[in-house]
Structure formats: structure tokens, C-alpha cells
Amino acid sequence: MENNENVTKVAPKPKKKPEAEILLDRQIEMKKKTRATDIAILSVFCAFILFFGVAFFVIPDKTYSETEKRALQQAPDLSFSRIASDIRRDLRLMTMTDTEKAEYKSEKNWDEVKAAVKTDRSYKDYFTVFADEIGDYYADQFPFRDQLRAVKAAAEIGLLKQENNDVLFAGKYLVKKDTVSGVVINEDGTVRDRTEEDAYETIRSNVTMISGIEKNLPENIDIRTAIAGRTVDVARSALPAIFPYESTHAEQYWQTYETAASDAGITTVGIKDTLTDHFKNGEYVCYKTDHHWTTLGAYYAYCDIIRSFGEEPFPLDQFRRTVYSDKFVGTTYAKAGASFGGADTIELFRFEGDENYTTTITDSSGNVLTTLKAFYNEDVYRDINDKYSVFIGSDNPGDGGNNAVTLVTDGGAEPRKKLILIKDSFGNSLVPFLARHYDLVVLDMRVYSGDMTEFLGDPQLAHILVAYNMETFMNDENITNAAARIIPYFRSLSK
């Protein structure tokens, strides 16, 4: 080391004056001229961070975002007792059996499960949770969040990116590209996002479940599926020309569904292609800003379904179409933050005598939550964002139209044939149409946890219809719940 000072001196050094220094010299020269600008920059920067920094604390926190339709992160609990309870939870998890874990999964939300199943945590994770939650808290409760999200959407559009947050701007329509959601917990306890392979698997297992139900049904009851297309399927003709449709794996999903159903011998109603064709003809069958079908779209689906039962649907002119709201802005808008198509219109298809119908919404044990004349809860949902829940929505806006049990009768003296509708939210707007033919038992298996005996034992029961949207059908395995209740019931009868 002794000789290194020598070396340092003779070592070649860049002779040219670095650009940065030249600039710095010029900067000093210009100092006087730029002083006003410097003060302006300083003021702008400080004012900006101070304004938002203070506004963040002053503006009260929200629990729920109407525009994004999701719960917002609340101020994190930054206490030692929180760490202690996290540690206790993990110790509990480590000693849990698989069935206990599955139960834990069903009672907690996914994010919590994601955080909780990781049993190989180090001390550090208990602190990173704070940092993560503070980050989420700031992002979720940030002042003018909605407006800032619109700025980002505008910037993405301005850069001609065609999409924002994985939602495509397809002309007037907003189209969710990728509909696979949820996570998978590996055997070693690690968590990964579900892939399209998992979605194929879920589609197949759902079909298997339905086929299992069918095999156990008595002859006077049939079961069929009507799977609705997503916007990416229905609005295919509106997608940008450069958009690679095949990258969405849409064809594989439908192929998987159709192959599985035909292998299992399940009766399917091909409502997807019907709506796609109507869309191509320029009809307004799916919302521009929401993932649901419009009431017109539901009507076309109803026609197909009712024909598959061997009956004739009521023609369109036998409904009186009224506008419930023309200010509906839905879920895809919530993600995209901008749209070119304006707000959507929700129509109600009224018909003569529908005010005599009664819709009774109950929980799994039969406690009545809400009773509606006809099928619409017009007052509760008119002025909030979730307007689609006007269809069989309960009085509690948080529950919307997805409740455990909904019973629909026509109020007549004669009991009619019964249909059990196992559905996701797409089924909600089918209800008014189907109710014109059958008394309905509408079950949402994502919420329902009863035993079904009373419905299945009804001598009038003729049909079971599984009406899902492909997005739910590829992600949600709760049809298993239906199978687990229906199959044993009919098995016990045949014994």
C-alpha cells in the first residue's frame, strides 16, 4: 500500500472538464436571471407536498370507495399488541391441519389468507406489514384520489397505450382483458396467483360437479347451464384491430367448457354466441362501463333459456321498457378510470301485472331481509354507484343483489312450476323474465350455506338452472357447495 500514492498521481485522469461542471459554471453566471424561477420552483414544490401532506391528515378517511367499488385501507394499527396478535395467529396456523386451514380460508378474505399462510416468516415480516399497510393507507386515502386516477388514465390514453390497469378502451366499451383472479396456495404453504391453467381446471371441476348433480336427480327434475359471455367475448367486434384476441385465452375457456359439458352430457344453453351476434348488429347488450349484460342482453339470454325448456319466450313488445338510470358507471370504469362512451343506461323491462309479484330476500336460515313488490329495489340504489343492484337488491346497499336466498312468486292462487336458479350477479337481471314462467328459488352459492332440503323437496320443482358469467365460472368453485347439498339429498330419497 505504501507506493499507491505515487500510482494515484500518475494515473490518467480525464482531462476534459466534465459537462456537469461547465453547466454549473453557467448556472452561476445566470444566477441572477434564474433567481425568480428558482424561488417559483421552490414554492411550487413545497406548496404541493405540503398541501397534499396536510390534506391527507385533515380530510376524514373513507371506508369504501364508491367509484372503485372496494373497501379502502384504514389507518394501520401500529402497536406492539398488533405484532403479538400476528405472532399468535401464525403460531396457530403452523399447528393447523389442512381442513382447519381451509376453514380459516373461507372465513377470511384472500389478502389475509395470502398474508397468513406464509408460516416461514421471519421477525421482519411483522414490521414490513406496517410499512406495507402505511403504503396502502396513503394510496387509498390520498386526497383527490379519484381525480388523480383520472389524470393517470388520461396520460395513458394520451400515450396511445390502448388500455389502463388492464382494461382495454375498445371504442365506447371498456373491456377487462384478463379475468382470472384469486390465488392458489401451494402444498408448501407458498401462495401464487392463479393462471389460465387453473381457470381451465376450475371450469372442468365445475362441470364435473354439475354432472354429478345431474346423475342423482330424479327424472322429473332437470339441470342445465347457461354461461354468459364476458364483455371481451360479447364485444369482440369492438376490440381494437391490433388487439390480439387470442392472448386472452378466451377461446380456450369456452372450448374447455363446451368439451367438458359435452363429455359429461350436460345440457348447455348457448347464450354467449347469441349475445355476441346481437352485439355485432349494433345492439346495446352489454354495458360500456360495467362487466354485466344490459337488461336487453338478459332478455336475449332468457329467450334462449326458456326455449331450451321447450317453452316460448314473451316477445319484446310485451314488455314496457323504462329507464331506471342513465347515469350508471360500473366496475370496468372503476378500474380504467376513464371512458369514451359516457355513462350507461339501466332499463327495467316492466310487464302487465308484475306489481303483483313478490320477491322475498332471506339469509341462509330463512330470516327475511327484504321484501320487494315486483323485482326491483328502485329507491335504495338510484343515487349510489351500484345501480345494477336494483335487480333483486336487498335494503342493505352493501349486500346488493347477491343474497343467499331470493324467492319469487307471482302472487296467484295456483302454485306454479318451480325453478331453482343457481346464479352469480348476472342472474339478478334474468329473474324478472324467468319469473314470468316459474316460481323462483334464487340461490347465490357464494353466500348460501343452508341445507336446501325444503327447496329440493318441493313437488313443483321442475328445473335447476346454473346461470353464471364465464368470469365467475372460471374462478369460483362454490358450485361444489350446491353439489354437496343436492347429491346427498336425492341419494337418500332413492334408498
Place this chain on the structure above:
Amino acid sequence: MVFSTLEFLFLYLIVALGFYYLFPRKWRNIWLLIISLVFYGWGEPIYLFLMIFTIIVDYVCGFMVDKYRDDKKKAKTALIVSVILNLAILGFFKYYDFIVGSILNKIPGVNIPLLGLSLPIGISFYTFQALSYVIDVYRGDASVQKKITSFGAYVTLFPQLIAGPIVRYKDVDDALNERTETVDLFASGIRTFMAGLAKKILLANVVGELWSNIRAVPVGERTVLAAWIGIIFYSLQLYFDFSAYSDMAIGLGKMMGFRFLENFNYPYVADSITDFWRRWHMSLSTWFRDNVYFPLGGSRCSLFKTYRNLFVVWMLTGIWHGAYWNYILWGVFYGVILMMEKGFLLKWLEKIPRFFRHVYTLIIVLFGWLIFVFENTSEGWAYVKNMFGVGAAGFANSADAYLILRNLVFIAIMIIACTPLPKKLFYKLYFNENKTGKIWRVLVPVGCAALLVVCTAYMVDSSFNPFLYFRF
């Protein structure tokens, strides 16, 4: 903590800068130390003890070196103690599992358990920085720092604590004891910081997400074109991410009266690899040059030794980046290329047009990043094969076309952002003596506000905000 987050900008920074300027001068270094420790302990408080240990060790060693200035032997002992302790800590946390798992345990019969410790954030950066103090004092390049709080502030200085630039003590020696914060330096700091913030949020994160999508495609479904685009995107992400971090650090430094040296000088316009490494992560190259290459004799010795020195430095540069084989390979790759350039390539390159020299450089750099990015060598190997058509899903498909078309404007912006053009243009207008300059100087604060709004918007509405240099 990371700069490109809302809680940094709208909470931490307000508190840090606010009190910094409220406090009298003599308290400012103490405040810097406290607030920097908060920054470091955010989400990972336990390694604060390690940090404080490092500060004490190097403070004491620096003190001893200075005290025994006339007794070379004792001074040298203090230096060696500091070097060994620092490198031992770094080695233990960063390389223990690698040495045991990838080398020792490969020997039949050996089975030493791994520790699986998480790497203290920024340990490679602050260890080198702390070391440079003792070395600078030993060499007489800097005077000893009597106040442990000021020395602590130097080691923990939050702007460059976790991802550089690696500030040599002699460069901030004076500023640490006495610095003047001025309006124009502050404003210049804001400009630098904003440039970095925009680069990180609007470019690095966005292109990074595109790259991670391509990387996630299963091997058999990726096309040749996608593989090439992918690694180009990664190269852009890495540059924007890392240089943005340095820009923000330099900017924040200026806001508090420090002037750090530049860390990047448009590396992607380099016309040879030698040139590239004078432009990329300059503070690291300088550190290795001053503290390894020159002490070994540099290039002023026999040809064999010069090449050996180059090789050693590049091997170490590789290892510095991470405890995986790919980083060592990456270092050796550059070592070999640089030896070749020194030997004969540079002479050849001088004869060909600049454009081809540039293409040559970019291709080498691209392959460098290819080695760099895949810690899992089998994944990397499959990816490289994809790039040359082996196991790929054809040359190109409609998804590639869509990817390119919808990002055309964005890609154009990124390419321009890699060149010095925007900065040159900015200064040309900003320091213009006539009317254009006047208008421009009015527009700059407005543009600054607009950029702040857009950056905040992207921070509010995106979940993709990785931090590439966290493990170094």
C-alpha cells in the same frame, strides 16, 4: 423506505426537510442522523443495531488512524481492523449462504446448515461508504471527523443510504462540517429530484411491468421477438430505475446543501465498453479504482499484472452485486471484454464508424444484462435459447405486434430519455439570454407542478413499484 412512494414524499420528506430548516445549523447533522435512522429502520428495524455498530467501529478506527498518524504501524492496524470488520459483516450477511450452499456443501460429505438471513438493505452501499472514510483519513485525503453524530450522519445520510451513489468521505468532508444551503441549490435539487422521480415512476416502473410480463410467459409460449424486446425492456428498466434513484439522491442532497458527484452519465450512448463503464454507476467504479485497482498497481505495471488487476476488480464488481454465480459470471464477462478492449479492440473500434461502435456496445451490454438478470441459471439459459429460436413459439406473433404498437410513443420517449438531449435542451432554454429563455423560465415551475401531479397520479394508481437495488 423508498423515495418513489406517497408516504415518503408527503410525510417523511415534509418532516425531514421541515425540521432540518427549523433547527439551528449545529443541530442539523444530529437531526439528519435521527431521521436517516428512521428512514433505514422503516419496515426493518432490527438491522439498525448493525448500522450503529458499523458507525461506532469506523468512527473509532478513523479516530485511531488519526491519533497514530505518526506511528504508521498502529495507524495501519486500525485501518486493517476496520477493513476486516466491515468486510466480515458484509461477507457474513451477503455471502455466507452462497459460500456454504453453492460451494462448501457441494463437497461430498459436507453439509453445513444455511442461515437464510435476510440481507440488510443497502449494506453493500453503506459498508463501502463507511470504509472509504477510514481509508481517506489514512491516506490523508480527508480530516478526521471528531463528532460521532456528524460521522453517523455521513454513513446513514438517507438520500444515498440504500442505493448510492457511494459518496467518498473526502467529497463531503467539508460539507459535513459546514455547508450553505441556498435557494438556487435547493431549486436545482428539486429539478434533479423531479427528473429522477419522473424517470422512476413514469418510465422505470412502467417498462418494468412490461418486462416482468414477458418474463412470466412460459418458455414454450414466448416468441423470439418477445424475448429480445424483453431484455431490451429490462435494460431500460435497470438504467431508469437505478439512475433515477441516484438522481433523486443527488437532488435530495442538494436540498440540504450537499453536492454529490454524478453517478450516471448517459451510459447507453457509450461507444465502447470501456466508455460504458466510465458512465455507469460511476461511484462504484471509482471506489474500486481508488481502493483496489490503484493499490494493486493499476495499469502502471507489467502487462500481466495489469490484466490481473483488471480481472480482480471485475470479479469483485460482479461479486459486489450479489451472491449468485450469475453476478460473478457477469463480472468476469466484463473483465474479459475490458481486457480485450485494452489489448486490441479499442484500436479496431476507432477505425469503424461511430454508429457501429455504438451498436457493438449496446449488444455487449444487452448480453451483460442477460447474465445479470437471471439468478436462476436454468431460467436464464432457457431465456437465451428463446432469443435464438430454441424452444420459442415462432419468431413473432400478434401479441408482440400489439405490445410494440401500443407502446410506440412510450418507447420513443424512453429512447430519447437515454440520451443527453433533454438535459441539453433544458439548459439551452433555461440559460438562454433572450426572450425564449424568459418564457421558458416561466414555464419551468408550471411544468414542475404538472410533473408532480402526473407522478403523484401514477403513484396513487399503481401497484407495481419494485425496487431493483434493494439487495445490493
